[in-house]
Amino acid sequence: MWHEVVWDSECFEQLQVMVAAGVPPRWLHETIRVIHDELSSDPSGKGTQLSEGLRRLDVTPLRAFFHVEQAEMRVMVDALWWIGFDA
Numbered sequence: 001m002w003h004e005v006v007w008d009s010e011c012f013e014q015l016q017v018m019v020a021a022g023v024p025p026r027w028l029h030e031t032i033r034v035i036h037d038e039l040s041s042d043p044s045g046k047g048t049q050l051s052e053g054l055r056r057l058d059v060t061p062l063r064a065f066f067h068v069e070q071a072e073m074r075v076m077v078d079a080l081w082w083i084g085f086d087a
Helices: 009-020 025-040
Strands: 004-007 048-051 054-059 062-069 074-082
Touching: 004 009, 004 025, 009 025, 009 074, 025 054, 025 062, 025 074
Parallel strands: 004 074
Antiparallel strands: 048 054, 054 062, 062 074
């Protein structure tokens, strides 16, 4: 089942901070694409459950925190963290 992936505006702010800190945009672009592709199909089975409704997905060098709105067939990406390349 395909789900719409929606990114909270805070995610874009976090990406801007990463770019300002010197992270090459191409790294972020590719990682965001992989996260989006992963979460658009069967998101409830992706990543690690942290608490009821909140999950995390690590795609080096980022960690995405998300929740699934099953009735709406939507995934909400709430935040992104930089985890680097050693994660």
